[in-house]
Amino acid sequence: MSIPSLETILDRDLAEKIIGRSVEVFPQDGILFRQGDWGDSLYIVKSGEVALKIKAGDKEVHIRAGQGSLLGLPAIIRNETYTMTAKARWGAEIFRLSSDAFNNLIDTEPRMQQAALGVFAGEVRTVRQALSDLALGSEVQSAPSVKD
Secondary structure, three states: OEOOEHHHHOOHHHHHHHHOOOOEEOOOOOEEEOOOOEOOEEEEEEEEEEEEEEEEOOEEEEEEEOOOEEEOHHHHHHOOEOOOEEEEEEEEEEEEEEHHHHHHHHHHOHHHHHHHHHHHHHHHHHHHHHHHHHHOOOOOOOOOOOOO
């Protein structure tokens, strides 16, 4: 399963404005955030891929997030902890947007409000399906990244 892409929801100009800022290159298996950590930032995958893992008791759900994916959105919108762990893969380039910077962007860019809601809704659908598969005992596999 994969997380919806910001680039599929935003128009190109706004996507470039957001993603065009400075990025961090994470090493293989570099941790962006851990499940249970306080949600203080939104992460946007500029390139590469991020592996997401949700632990529920002794079971795990694995999801892949590719280029343009927004990660951590529910945590910063609701001012809560992250509900999954995110690890960079293949030298992923990640843009980190602080909670304050995200809120400023929401206030100054009306298009960002709709884009954030669209990504959030897609993320909820993806995670619900993964949890449903897990509850049914299906082995959850990672799907191709958004850009595949």
